[in-house]
Each structure stands twice: as C-alpha cells, then as structure tokens.
Amino acid sequence: MKKLIEFTLNGRKVRVEVEPNELLLNVLREKLCLTGTKYACGIGECGACTVLVDGEAVLSCLTLAIEVDGKNVVTIEGLAKDGKLDVIQEAFLDEGAVQCGYCIPGFILTAKALLKENPSPTEDEIREYIKGNLCRCTGYVNIVRAIKRASELIKEGEK
Amino acid sequence: MDINKVNTKILPVSFDYYAPSSIEELLSILKREEEVVFLAGGTDLLVKMKQRIVEPKVVVSLNRISELSFIEEKEDGLHIGAVTKLRAIEKSDVVREKFPVLYWGVRAIGSVQIRNMGTIGGNLCNASPAADSAPPLMVLNAELKTIGVEGERRIPINEFFVGPGKTVLKSKELLAEIKVPYLPPNSGTSFIKIARTSMDIAKINVAVMVRLENGRIGECRIALGAVAPTPMRARKAEEFLTGKEVTDENLRRAGEIVSKEIRPITDIRSTAEYRREVSKVLTYDALRIAIREASKE
Ligand SMILES: Cc1cc2nc3c(=O)[nH]c(=O)nc-3n(C[C@H](O)[C@H](O)[C@H](O)COP(=O)(O)OP(=O)(O)OC[C@H]3O[C@@H](n4cnc5c(N)ncnc54)[C@H](O)[C@@H]3O)c2cc1C
Ligand code: FES
Ligand code: FES
Numbered sequence: 001m002k003k004l005i006e007f008t009l010n011g012r013k014v015r016v017e018v019e020p021n022e023l024l025l026n027v028l029r030e031k032l033c034l035t036g037t038k039y040a041c042g043i044g045e046c047g048a049c050t051v052l053v054d055g056e057a058v059l060s061c062l063t064l065a066i067e068v069d070g071k072n073v074v075t076i077e078g079l080a081k082d083g084k085l086d087v088i089q090e091a092f093l094d095e096g097a098v099q100c101g102y103c104i105p106g107f108i109l110t111a112k113a114l115l116k117e118n119p120s121p122t123e124d125e126i127r128e129y130i131k132g133n134l135c136r137c138t139g140y141v142n143i144v145r146a147i148k149r150a151s152e153l154i155k156e157g158e159k
Numbered sequence: 160m161d162i163n164k165v166n167t168k169i170l171p172v173s174f175d176y177y178a179p180s181s182i183e184e185l186l187s188i189l190k191r192e193e194e195v196v197f198l199a200g201g202t203d204l205l206v207k208m209k210q211r212i213v214e215p216k217v218v219v220s221l222n223r224i225s226e227l228s229f230i231e232e233k234e235d236g237l238h239i240g241a242v243t244k245l246r247a248i249e250k251s252d253v254v255r256e257k258f259p260v261l262y263w264g265v266r267a268i269g270s271v272q273i274r275n276m277g278t279i280g281g282n283l284c285n286a287s288p289a290a291d292s293a294p295p296l297m298v299l300n301a302e303l304k305t306i307g308v309e310g311e312r313r314i315p316i317n318e319f320f321v322g323p324g325k326t327v328l329k330s331k332e333l334l335a336e337i338k339v340p341y342l343p344p345n346s347g348t349s350f351i352k353i354a355r356t357s358m359d360i361a362k363i364n365v366a367v368m369v370r371l372e373n374g375r376i377g378e379c380r381i382a383l384g385a386v387a388p389t390p391m392r393a394r395k396a397e398e399f400l401t402g403k404e405v406t407d408e409n410l411r412r413a414g415e416i417v418s419k420e421i422r423p424i425t426d427i428r429s430t431a432e433y434r435r436e437v438s439k440v441l442t443y444d445a446l447r448i449a450i451r452e453a454s455k456e
Contacts, residue, residue, distance in 0.1 A: 001175055021178030026169065039317065042167025043206045044273060045358065054276045056246075061167070061206045063276070064198070066176055067222060110271070111356075131357055132270020 005069040009034075010078025018065045025049045025060035028075060036076035036105045040134075047133030050106035051075050057113040068104050076105035079112070087157065088112055092143070093152035099137035111147045120151055160330070170208050178220040182227070182335075188219060189308050189331045195219045199242055200276035203285040225241070225244055227280075227335060232255070234381065236340040241280025241333070245292075246271070248279060256340060260348035260366050261454075264295035267352045267364070274428065280334045287360065293320070293390035294366035297382035301339045307332030320389035335342050345377075346370040347452025349445045353437065355428060362384045362429035363437060367445040370454045376400045381413075381442060386421035386434050393417045396442065410446045415440035416420055 006015045009032065013045040016031055028034045028051070042061045043071035049061040052074040055099050064145060085093075088111050098104050114121060114129045121129065127140075135143065174196075179185040189195065198204055199222065206212040208438035221227055221278070227242035230251050237253060248254050250264045255262045266276055268282065268291045282292045283303070293316070301316040308331055316337075319326050326336065352364040363385045370378040379400040382391040396416040403409045423434035 003176075019173065021170040021173050023170065023198075039168060042209065044202055044269070047270065047272060050272055057272050059202075060274050062201050063237055064176075064201065064205075064220075067178070067220060069178075072438050113271070133273045 003066060003069075007068050007070060008072040016065075018066065020066050022065045022134055023061060024051070024063040024065045024073075027065040028060060028073075031057035034075050034077050036103055038105060039103070043132070045132075046103070046112060047093055047106040047130075050109045050133065052113060055113065055116065057110045058148045074112075076104055076108060079108065082139055086112070087153045088115070088147070088150040089126055090147045091153055095149055096155060097138060097142040097146035099135075103135040103137075107135070107143055111150060114147070115151055115154060121147070121156060123148065148158070162444065165210050167209050168175070170205065171211060171327070172208055172214045172375045174215045175217045176220065177217070178223045179226075180223045182224060185219065185221075185224060185333075186308060188305075192217050192219075192331075194210075197221055197284070199278040199281040200244070202273050203276040203281060203287075203417050213397070221280075225389050231440060236338050239279055239337045239339065239446040241252070241283075241335050242278050242316055243280075245274040245277045245282070249274060257341065258295075258299065258348075260295040260298065260350050260368070261292070261339065263291075263350040263365075264291045264352075264366060267291045267350070267354075267361075272359055279337060283316075283337075284328065284334055286320050286322075286324050288323055288363065288389055289354060289361040289407070290390060291364055291384070292359060294346075294382035294384050296337065296339065297390060297392055298348065298366045298368040298380040299339050299342070301337050302378070303334055304336040304338065305332050306335045311335075317392055318386060320386045330456055342368070343370050343378075345453055347449040347455070349448035349452065351441055351448075352439065363423075363441060365438070365445045365453070366443050367449040367452050369446065369449040371405075371450070374405065375451075376403050376405060376409075379446075381417060381445075383417065383442075384420060386438060388422070393420055395420045400446075403418060405450055410443050411439075413446060414442040417442045434445065 028037050038048040040046045051060045056083050195217045198218050198220045214256045221242045227240045229240040231238045245265050282290050296316050303314045348368045350366045352361045366385045369379040379397050384390040396413045400413050418435050418438045423431040423433045
C-alpha cells in the first residue's frame with residue numbers, strides 16, 4: 001500500500017512514495033539523500049536522529065515517514081542559509097564542541113528548538129533539554145558552552 | 160536458524176495504515192477491520208515493532224484526530240484528550256498550578272524529544288508497571304473515557320491496569336479522554352521517581368495525595384509504580400494513615416506498611432530487595448512533601 005506523501009523539507013516541497021512501515025530517518029537518508037541525520041540506537045535513547053517537525057525536536061528513528069505528510073521538516077542540512085552557517089553551528093565551531101561529529105546534527109537541532117523556546121537558558125536548563133542526546137566523545141562541557149554562546153550571539157545579533 | 164528478532168534500523172513488518180481525521184471516520188474503520196493496533200506517539204509501539212514483539216496487520220494512527228488532543232478546564236475537573244502530547248501537558252499552566260503531581264510525573268518521562276512525541280494515552284495504554292503518569296493520575300482518582308464500536312465506557316483509573324502491558328481495554332477500543340477531578344481544599348501532592356539515569360524508566364516511583372483536617376490526616380492516597388505487575392495503590396498504608404496525627408512515627412510506619420504490601424520483582428533495573436527497602440523512605444519523603452504542600456494553603 002504505497003502512498004505518495006508531500007511535505008516541506010528544509011523550506012522546499014518534496015514528494016515521495018513511501019510504504020507505511022518506512023521510517024522518516026531512512027526516507028531522509030536513503031530516498032532523499034540527506035545523510036546529515038544519523039542512525040545510532042534506533043530506539044529513542046540517543047537523539048542522533050533528531051529532526052524538527054513543525055518546529056519541535058522529534059526522533060526520526062521512531063517516526064513513520066507517512067506521518068509527516070503535510071508537515072514541515074527541518075534537518076541539519078536546512079540550517080545554513082546562502083552559504084552561511086546558522087549561529088548555533090558557528091558557536092559549536094567556536095567552542096570546539098565537535099569531535100567525531102556523529103551526534104552533532106542531533107545536538108544542534110535540539111539546541112535550535114531550545115533557543116526558540118527559551119532564548120536565554122541557564123546551564124541547568126540546557127543540560128535538562130539535551131539529556132536525550134548522547135555524545136561518546138566530548139564529555140558535553142563544550143557542547144553546553146556552545147549552546148550558551150549561541151544564545152549570546154543571537155542576543156547580540158538582535159541589538 | 161532463528162530469525163534475527165532485534166533490528167533497530169527498520170520496521171520488519173508490513174501493515175496497512177489509516178490516519179482518520181475524526182472520531183466518526185475512526186469508528187467506521189474500526190467497524191470494518193477485524194483487528195487494529197493504535198499508533199499515537201509511537202515511542203513505545205515502534206520500539207516493540209522493531210523487536211517483533213508487536214506485528215500489526217493494520218495500524219490506525221490517532222494523530223490526525225484533533226478532537227482527541229486538548230486540555231480543558233471544566234466544572235468537574237480537568238479534561239485531557241488521550242492523544243495530547245506529554246510536552247503540552249508539561250507546558251500547561253493549569254496542570255502546573257492545580258495538578259503539580261501530574262506535572263512532575265509527566266516531566267519525569269524520557270527526554271524533550273520523547274515528550275514531544277509521546278502522549279498521555281500512550282503512556283497509560285502501554286500499561287508499563289513503571290509508567291510515570293500512572294501514579295499521579297491514580298492519586299488524583301482520574302476517570303478514563305473510552306470509545307469503541309460498542310459505545311463509550313467510563314473506567315476509574317484505579318481499575319484500568321490488569322497486568323504488565325494489559326489494561327481492561329477491549330479489542331478496537333481506545334482511550335479517548337482523561338478526567339482529573341480538582342483536589343479538595345487543604346490538600347497537597349507529591350511525586351518522586353528513582354531511576355538509573357534521568358532518561359531511564361523508573362526503578363520505582365511514588366505519588367501521594369494528602370488532605371489535612373484539623374492537623375490530622377483526613378484523607379490520604381498513595382500510588383507506586385514498578386513494584387508490582389501494575390501501578391498500584393497502597394490501600395493498607397492509606398487506611399492506616401487516615402485519621403492519624405502527623406507524626407514522624409506514623410509516617411515511618413506507613414512506609415513500612417507500603418514496603419510489605421508491594422510485590423516487587425528483580426529485573427534489569429533493580430532488585431526486589433532494593434525496591435522493598437527504598438519504598439519505605441520514598442513513601443516517607445513523598446508524604447512529607449505532600450503534607451508540607453497541604454499546609455501551605
Ligand atoms: C528513550 C525512551 C525513554 C522513555 N522514558 C520513559 C519514562 O521515563 N517514563 C515512562 O513512563 N515512559 C517512558 N518511555 C515510554 C514512552 O515514551 C511513554 O510510555 C509514552 O507516553 C508512550 O506514548 P506514545 O504516544 O508514544 O505511545 P505509542 O507508542 O503510540 O503507544 C503505546 C501503546 O498504547 C497504545 N495506545 C496509544 N494510544 C492509545 C489510545 N488512545 N487508546 C488505546 N490504545 C492506545 C498503542 O497501541 C501501543 O500499544 C520512554 C520511551 C523511550 C523510547
Ligand atoms: S537513533 Fe533515534 S534516538 Fe538513537
Ligand atoms: S562528537 Fe563524537 S559522539 Fe559526539
């Protein structure tokens with residue numbers, strides 16, 4: 001029972017035929033060739049597959065692709081605009097928050113949702129918000145610092 | 160050779176899929192199909208499907224039925240649609256102000272992503288003995304409204320769970336709404352969860368409601384999770400405390416009674432011994448917090 005679905009992906013309308021049992025993660029990576037979204041645990045524990053659906057951070061490994069019909073999906077590929085990185089991406093570079101990088105798309109999209117909701121989070125609020133994202137390299141300190149820095153950069157930019 | 164049962168990359172089962180946009184449309188699908196599996200946030204269901212624990216032939220998504228997703232204050236209490244996201248409940252001012260025990264229970268569930276996806280109905284219908292929204296709703300004496308081809312039913316939450324993964328829901332019957340009565344005056348509530356990490360499900364959780372009456376405990380409700388085949392009310396401890404004075408000795412005694420009435424097992428998260436031991440202090444602490452909250456009014 002294949003179905004044609006249409007949704008907005010990183011600002012562009014896309015149409016794709018999916019089986020009901022296809023996961024959003026696999027459709028993004030394998031059918032739409034956007035491999036920035038990562039597969040790690042596959043059971044909701046690690047956050048590597050985080051994408052934004054209608055602005056909210058969700059796990060693409062536990063989302064049926066067919067369920068995003070008509071919705072607005074943003075992946076890590078959708079953040080940079082006109083060849084310029086998003087401030088959160090810049091802050092991650094500035095703070096050396098990236099090691100192997102596998103977890104980073106998930107962290108950045110989670111941070112994007114956080115800063116939209118709460119533009120000046122405290123360290124505790126940042127840590128609470130990213131607790132569903134695991135990183136086996138960095139020890140989180142620089143990631144937390146990068147999110148803090150991004151929040152400052154956004155505030156400076158608004159002045 | 161046995162098939163590989165655990166594949167977390169794909170859903171190794173194909174099924175028909177419906178996403179009705181109204182209850183009416185949903186009912187017509189239920190009349191037609193022999194057996195269905197409901198999909199809400201999928202945070203329990205898809206994990207089980209990946210492990211072939213559930214292999215549905217027909218999946219009916221509840222996510223496009225806006226009639227099932229709401230938080231509404233009415234005269235007789237707070238009404239919450241079963242498909243309401245956990246995160247919406249956590250963010251609701253009414254829940255936070257008038258039903259803090261539910262706020263804390265919901266907030267204890269998984270991560271932001273999990274709560275953005277997961278629903279309150281999914282948490283209850285999945286019927287995990289450790290479900291964090293269950294003890295709060297049990298001490299609030301919530302009432303559940305179900306819908307099925309045979310009509311509606313109203314079930315007290317304290318009669319909803321029958322075993323691990325099992326509820327009184329019949330085949331093709333769904334949870335539609337949760338009604339939470341307002342707390343009486345001079346009452347306070349609390350919720351405590353102990354887990355291995357803050358992302359994990361509970362080793363044990365407890366919720367308490369206490370109503371004070373002339374300095375005594377006029378009414379008391381205690382519910383615990385992950386200590387029996389279902390979330391449970393500690394009726395013996397409740398009975399013991401009713402009418403008693405608020406003394407350290409009475410509260411400690413209540414903890415000991417709880418520890419005897421629970422039926423914990425040893426599993427990957429904890430041992431039966433630990434659960435029995437810690438239930439004493441957990442009950443004591445939760446009672447203390449609830450009494451403090453009740454005295455505030
Ligand atoms: C990483 C991770 C961490 C988690 N942490 C916690 C935690 O700390 N505490 C906790 O309690 N849970 C936790 N969970 C479990 C889960 O997220 C919650 O139980 C969640 O509320 C399930 O809701 P859902 O909408 O995703 O349910 P689904 O997965 O969609 O459904 C769950 C079950 O209920 C049935 N169902 C759903 N809605 C209805 C309805 N309205 N009527 C009838 N049947 C229905 C489905 O058919 C299915 O059998 C965690 C899960 C993951 C993956
Ligand atoms: S791959 Fe989705 S949470 Fe780990
Ligand atoms: S940078 Fe390697 S997992 Fe996070």
